[in-house]
Amino acid sequence: MYVDTFAAAEPNPAWQGTPQAPTIAFLGRLDEPRKGLMVLAAAIPQVLARHPGARFLIAGRGDAGRDDALAALGEHAAAVTFLGGISDEDKAALLASVDLYIAPQTGGESFGIVLVEAMSAGAGVVASDLGAFRRVLDDGAAGAVFRSEDPADLARVVCDALEDPAATAARRAHATTWVRHFDWASVTNQVEAVYEMAVAAGEAIPVRPDAAWRASRALRLLGEGGDR
Structure with missing residues (x-):
């Protein structure tokens, strides 16, 4: 991929957050279990307990997966917006807008191109600790990692990233340079x-x-x- 394509993306004000209402994104096929949407859904109530203003933007196709996530979220579904399938241009804008991008995949990832796209666009990254993801994230220096398939650990790492903006900014700054390896x-x-x-x-x-x-x-x- 070309890093500059995502680095030049214009943020969408509707998708941008504030310190009191940060925005957190997920991209992936909603009805593919390995993409980890249900792991994120299980973590959302715990994140909202500490950050009640947080908004979750979920992009991807798969109505069955969306319905399963809504059922799991229950009363917390109001904090989640399902964007459906989005264009490449909107994907770049989404990644340039949000405070955090979450990659909760549970396996089957040989590389992790979406992490490169998110880092290029300037999003803070939180990803499961798959071997491929750790390599792309420079073993955690370019993005925070959590234990794969562990919603409680995902919630903890997301909250830590939101509550320590200096550490998150340092990872994003490192990612800006590190991501050039994948251009x-x-x-x-x-x-x-x-x-x-x-x-x-x-x-x-x-x-x-x-x-x-x-x-x-x-x-x-x-x-x-x-x-x-």
């Missing part, structure tokens, strides 16, 4: 460097011409942004 420009340069090393070693370890051609084409396609 396509940096990734492409790293891939090209590896490819050049492989070519340079060709005399010692011969590379099949068709394999070299495929690698070269893959790099071109990466720069063009997709398959052709």
Whole structure:
């Protein structure tokens, strides 16, 4: 992804919070259990007990998941706004607007591109402690982590992030620099460097011409942004 696309996103005033009424976002398929919406739903009452003005903005498709979350929230559902599926432009605006982005996934995540998007847009990040997420968040330096599938720990970490804005700001500042490691420009340069090393070693370890051609084409396609 291109970091600057999210870094340049304009906040939406309707999605921005205040110290008394912070906004907290979730993005993901609502009816996919691994995305962790129900973990967040279970944590929301505990967050509201300490921050009664907090607002939760939930974006994603999946009516069944939304209905399950509403049932679990009960009287606390008034603090939650379901945005449905949103465009890429609105996703960037949402991440640029909120105080915190929550990634409560329970597994099956090989990378965590949405964390990179959230960091690029300037949101404070709170994520489950999956190995992939910890690596993207520089082992917690670029975002706070909680025990996966533990709503009480999620609520604790969210409240700590809201109640210690200096620590949250420090993580966001680190994320602004750290996230550049995942920009396509940096990734492409790293891939090209590896490819050049492989070519340079060709005399010692011969590379099949068709394999070299495929690698070269893959790099071109990466720069063009997709398959052709």
